[in-house]
Amino acid sequence: MTPILKLSEYHAFRCISLTILMLVVNSQRLAAENDAATLLQRAVTHLYADPKEASALANRALKLCDMSKPDSVCREASILYANAEQLLGNFDLSIKTLFDAEQMTDSTDLHTFARIFVLQGRVFSKLGDYARANKLNDRATAIFKSLGDSAWVAKCYTERGVTLLNTDEFILAEHFFRKSLDISRKLKNLEAIARNLNNMCLYPGDSDEKLKIIEEAITINKHLDSKWALGENYNNKGKQLCYANKPREALAALEIANRYIDEIGARELLCDNYEYTAMANAAAGNFKAAYENMEKMTVLVSELQRHNSQRNTDLDITRKRFENQKLAAEKQEKDYEIRILHRNLWILIGGVMMIAVCCLFYYLWYKHKKNLELIQANQDLHLAEKEVDSLKMRQQQLELENTQNLLSESRQELTGFAAFLKSRNEMMEKIRDMLKEGYKLPHDEMVPHLKKISAFISSYASHDDTSKTLLLKAEELNKDFMNNLLQKHPNLTKGERNLALLIRGGMSTKEISMLLGLETKTINMNRYRLRKALGIPQDADLHDYLTSL
Known part of the structure; x- marks a missing residue:
């Protein structure tokens, strides 16, 4: 039991130790952040009073920050450090630090981006890249105007004026300085007022007015305890006194500037101080001192140039880094365009699919419509076929009725013809009986008996209308034939027309002779006359010709 208890106590002690250690680490981290x-905050107060101290404080703050997860403190420390190094003349380090600060800035924080652009523009202006300086200044000005930050707009005007001074565009530079000064006076921003007043004394003009301006700037900067600005103010005061041909007063002002410069270690201001001191000594006739100051300025400029040769290499590296960042940004933009393209492609595919679905539905609807129309057409066709069948049946019925009528008429004709034949046969039997009776009569009674037979035949012939009835019936049934015959042969007689009708009906000469009660020879003679009246040659068939009519 004792070892188990000791083991449990060990685990408890270990947990308590780890907890205490974590608390200590967190407290140290919080303390570091607070530090x-x-x-x-201390670096901000020392920026223009003592840029060297401000740079050291900002650098210490950066070392305390967690650069793997940079926050607002890291970003502001980088910006302040870059600003301080710029005031000290370390432009390459300033540019590098500003690019680092830009990387730490969130894309939505436009105000911070604009501040960085202002500082980058200032450094590039000092390095002689005025085109890039103006471009960065324009971007910053546009952002501050959109945000409504008048104080920073005034600073942008100031930086633009300084860039114009470097290209000797004094009138346009003063225009921007005065615009910035007006805004700063409205805002009662003493630091900005003093900076603009100082900048307005960087170039020649009305020396009395500029000396009053620079005195106002000195008064403000003394109130603010801004040593770097005071060093620049006294430098510019000495320069304006040289323009006013007051070399002794100029040397006194430049001596004061030199004390401030030595205190803060601003070599750029020291270079200007040597130049203006040489101008004052030359104006005072002390050419030896002027030469010495020019020599000091030359040595310092050479030293700065040697440093700048190394800094240019670092600057190239920084620019390459900037180009890589630019390429990365372009890649992100292209990726965004590709995503947009993919989205548009999916929209297009969706649109095409929708159109295809609509076309499919339209095709199915159209096919269904055509099927309905086909069914309706089939129904109509079926009804039409039924109607045609009905009409055919009606036609067949009519034909049947017509056939029956023709058959009935034919029967009537046959019946009439049969009655005619019966009557003829009866007449012939009667004549035969009368002839038999005549054989038995004596010779003297024969002549009267023959006259009696002749009178009987004539009486029968005059009272027999059967043949006439048959001819009239035949004419009625063959009206079309009779009309065509009369139209083609209008000079035919009544007998010739009746003979033509009987021949067309297919009756023989003997049948015609029996029907008309004429001799066969007479019928043959009439046939000859009819052929001649019709103009038919002897070798042509009379029946075929009449049938063709």
Whole structure:
């Protein structure tokens, strides 16, 4: 039991130790963050009073920050450090630090981006890249105007004026300085007022007015305890006194500037101080001192140039890094365009699919419509066929009725013809009986008996209308034939027309002679006359010709 208890106590002690260690680490981290923020506040107060001290404090604050997860303190420390190094003349380090600060800035924080652009433009202006300086200044000005930050708009005008001074565009530079000064006076921003007043004394003009301006700037900067600005103010005062041909007063002002410069270690201001001191000594006739100051300025400029040769290499690296960042941004933009293209492609595919579905539905609807129309057409066709069948049946019925009528008429004709034949046969039997009776009569009674037979035949012939009835019936049934015959042969007699009708009906000469009660020879003679009247040659068939009519 004792070892188990000892093991449990060991685990409990270990947990308590780890907890205490974590609390200590977190407290140290919080303390470090608090120290970084404190150092940053101190650096702000020393920026223009003592840029060297401000740079050291900002650098310490950066070392305390967690650069793997940079926050607002890291970003502000980087910006302040870059600003301080720029005031000290370390432009390459300033540019590098500003690019680092840009990387730490969130894409939505436009105000911070614009501040960085202002500082980058200032450094590039000092390095002689005025085109890039103006471009960055324009971007910053546009952002501050959109955000409504008048104070920073005034600073942008100031930086633009300084860039114009470097290209000797004094009138346009003063225009921007005065615009910035007007805004700063409205805002009662003493630091900005003093900076603009100082900048207005960087170039020649009305020396009395500019000396009053620079005195106002000195008064403000003394109130603000801004040593770097005071060094620049006294430098510019000495320069304006040289323009006013007051060399002794100029040398006194430049001596004061030199004390401030030595205190803060601003070599750029020291270079200007040597130049203006040489101008004052030359104006005072002390050419030896003027030469010495020019020599000091030349040595310092050479030293700065040697440093700048190394810095240019670092600057090239920084620019390459900037180009890589630019390429990365372009890649992100292209990726975004590709995503947009993919989205548009999916929209297009969806649109095409919708159109295809609509076309499919339209095709199915159209096919269904055509099927309905086909069914309706089939129904109509079926009804039409039924109607045609009905009409055919009606036609067949009519034909049947017509056939029956023709058959009935034919029967009537046959019946009439049969009655005619019966009557003829009866007449012939009667004549035969009368002839038999005549054989038995004596010779003297024969002549009267023959006259009696002749009178009987004539009486029968005059009272027999059967043949006439048959001819009239035949004419009625063959009206079309009779009309065509009369139209083609209008000079035919009544007998010739009746003979033509009987021949067309297929009756023989003997049948015609029996029907008309004429001799066969007479019928043959009439046939000859009819052929001649019709103009038919002897070798042509009379029946075929009449049938063709």
